[in-house]
Amino acid sequence: MTDVHGTVEPGFESVREEFATVVTDEARDGGAQLAVHHRGRLVVDLWGGDGVEGDSLLALYSSSKGAMALVTALLVQDGTLELDREVASWWPEFAAGGKEALTLRQLLAHRSGVIGAEKGLTLDELADDRLIAARLAGRRPAWEPGAGHGYHALVIGALVGEVVLRATGRTLRDLFEERVRAPYALDYYLGLPEALEPRFRTALPALLTPAEQAFLAEHPIDPDSLAALAFNVRADPSFDIVAYGNSRRVRELGPLSGGGVGSARGLSRMYAAVAGELDGRGPLLKPDVLAEFARVHSSGTDLVTGNDNAFGLGFVPLAARYPELGPTAVGHSGAPGSQAFADPASGLAYSYTRRRFAFAGGPGAPENARLVTAVATAAATRD
Structure with a gap:
């Protein structure tokens, strides 16, 4: 069995055992991290x-979408x-x-229909949210705004970020730094400082079985489909999602749709500030605001992916995916299979990261279900 390093508080030993099976069976080639806060303590x-x-x-x-949602909230x-x-x-x-009536609420709920550029975006263009916003401002939406929902995978951060910039005169990244990252000393960044580059570990592609x-x-993506538009399949040169995460330009500029860089500790700590008290300070969001952002605003068949899913406002509601969680549990997954969330009902904040992509890693690699169950069970026993 692969060695597991780190600590757990008494009562969470079963989480260590479950994580050991994960890094042996699912995440050995590349490694993984797991950090959990319970009622403000790193457990x-x-x-x-x-x-x-x-x-x-x-x-x-896409953990950055959760940070984007938090600042917007x-x-x-x-x-x-x-x-x-x-x-x-x-x-x-x-x-x-025809987008004049689209509201910020509809945009945050992935209902705008503005999901990509017709001929795609280069990797350098995808790093620059202001450029993306300028490219997409004049586009006709792929569906009537508000009439349906579809995952705005690579552009929602640019669109919401432009609204924030126009409304405040400040970038959403600067506001995140000022109001969230720096005050809580988060090891999670929307724009990775060059001095921290030696700690970065390159993302690794999935190791696929012959069956996969x-x-x-x-099952190739139809180049004429909404999925091809949203996931930048039409780009020339072709879009490589692993290269996107490994691009220094992406890490430097921190595009809000997918440029988040950090550790499990850092992301768990961010969500701990949402879940309840942290460092002697109360939760960042008032209960009514969190409830509104956690409430399901879009559900059913996603027009982009074809799957059934649900969106709150920027955040993804997670109680349906992980039944152990409460109704205001919110978070976001990341493409390699990472998952992070806050659950105010139990006081839990959770972050699982992995370096190598899982096959069908998003939304959250399958091993998250086992880890979340172990975490929630241990926390309930401790309470």
Whole structure:
């Protein structure tokens, strides 16, 4: 069995045992981290597998959407942003193409229909949210805004970030740094400082079995589909999601749709500030604001992926995926299979990271279900 390093508090020994099976069976080639806070205390801090230490920084991809949602919720809480105000009232250029009535609420719920550029975006373009916003402002949406939902995989951060910039004169990244990352000393970054680059571990592609390779070969993405538009399949040169996470430009600029970089400790700590008291301070979000952002705003068949899913406002509601969690549990997964969330009902904050992509890793690699069950059971016993 692969060695597991780190500590757990008494009562969480079963979590260490479950994590040991994960890094042996699912995440050995590349390594993984698991960090859990319970009522503001770091109760699980584990890592194992090849090439990953407890303080290694990994490309955590769409975890940045959770950070984006948190800052947006803080601005709604302040009264700076209004959920039912039209996006175009802040950003007039966005009204083009029949999008003049789209609200910020609909945008956050993945209902805008503005999911990508017709001919795709290069890797360097995807690193620059201002460029993405300018490219997409005049686009006609792929469906009537508000009439359905579909995962805005690579662009929602740019769109929401532009609204924040127009409304406040500040970038969402700067607000995250000022209001969340720095005050709570998070080892999680939207824009990785160059001085921290030695701690970064490159993302690794999935190791596919012959059966998995055959499945992908038999189910290619139709280049004319909404999925091809949203996942940048039409780009030339072709889009490589692993190269995206490994790009220094992406890490430097921290695009809000997928440029988050950090450790499990850092992301768990961010969600601990949402789940309840941390460092003697109360939760970042008031209960009514968190409940509104956690409430399901989109559900059913996703027009992009074709799967049944649900979105809150920026966050993903997680009680349906992990039945142990409460109704206001919110978080976001990342492409390699990482998962992080806050569950105010139990006071839990959870972050599982992995360096190597899992096959069908998102939304959250399958081993998260076992880990979440172990964590929730241990926390309930401790309470």
